[in-house]
Amino acid sequence: AQKITQTQPGMFVQEKEAVTLDCTYDTSDPSYGLFWYKQPSSGEMIFLIYQGSYDQQNATEGRYSLNFQKARKSANLVISASQLGDSAMYFCAMREGVSGGYQKVTFGIGTKLQVIP
Amino acid sequence: GAVVSQHPSWVICKSGTSVKIECRSLDFQATTMFWYRQFPKQSLMLMATSNEGSKATYEQGVEKDKFLINHASLTLSTLTVTSAHPEDSSFYICSARGSGPLSWANVLTFGAGSRLTVL
Numbered sequence: 584a585q586k587i588t589q590t591q592p593g594m595f596v597q598e599k600e601a602v603t604l605d606c607t608y609d610t611s612d613p614s615y616g617l618f619w620y621k622q623p624s625s626g627e628m629i630f631l632i633y634q635g636s637y638d639q640q641n642a643t644e645g646r647y648s649l650n651f652q653k654a655r656k657s658a659n660l661v662i663s664a665s666q667l668g669d670s671a672m673y674f675c676a677m678r679e680g681v682s683g684g685y686q687k688v689t690f691g692i693g694t695k696l697q698v699i700p
Numbered sequence: 701g702a703v704v705s706q707h708p709s710w711v712i713c714k715s716g717t718s719v720k721i722e723c724r725s726l727d728f729q730a731t732t733m734f735w736y737r738q739f740p741k742q743s744l745m746l747m748a749t750s751n752e753g754s755k756a757t758y759e760q761g762v763e764k765d766k767f768l769i770n771h772a773s774l775t776l777s778t779l780t781v782t783s784a785h786p787e788d789s790s791f792y793i794c795s796a797r798g799s800g801p802l803s804w805a806n807v808l809t810f811g812a813g814s815r816l817t818v819l
Contacts, residue, residue: 628810690744
């Protein structure tokens with residue numbers, strides 16, 4: 584079964600508008616964490632935001648906020664006031680504990696966001 | 701902030717040769733490093749998790765003898781692609797997690813990636 588599901592292969596958004604990128608997850612570990620990363624065409628992975636499973640409030644980092652719906656197992660990324668430089672691939676990722684006592688981080692398939700002037 | 705240096709950025713090699721990719725944490729001690737592989741326009745596929753001083757834990761379907769991972773120190777992990785073949789051509793990315801606070805925020809740092817082309 585997919586651990587991280589991103590159902591939007593591509594999204595368009597008008598510059599200065601807000602956009603929501605969807606992410607749902609599946610885990611049996613009660614202590615887990617969710618990340619969003621941005622990957623521009625250069626290939627580097629840029630950390631955007633993190634949400635721990637026990638965090639009471641939704642995480643925010645500047646123009647990025649994470650809409651954490653624990654019961655629904657969703658962790659959508661909201662980008663406010665989109666900029667042309669936001670055009671990139673966006674990956675949702677989850678860390679969870681696995682057998683053997685170690686943690687691993689797995690990624691969704693990504694959403695390609697294009698900001699239109 | 702935490703920086704992870706990965707090199708080489710690009711490498712082209714002949715089929716049958718071995719290639720080593722290094723991943724270094726520059727300003728923190730990386731207790732755990734993850735190695736990912738990414739095909740064009742696809743997601744990152746976790747290959748293995750390495751903890752300093754112990755053997756790497758490989759994901760199902762990843763050949764241990766093909767992709768040798770060493771994490772000999774708290775600042776260095778290496779991935780060696782042995783007897784490389786054209787199908788091994790890919791983008792390989794490492795990430796490192798530091799020790800210290802329990803919070804995972806900002807402690808999973810990625811290298812810039814290494815693009816391997818096997819002729």
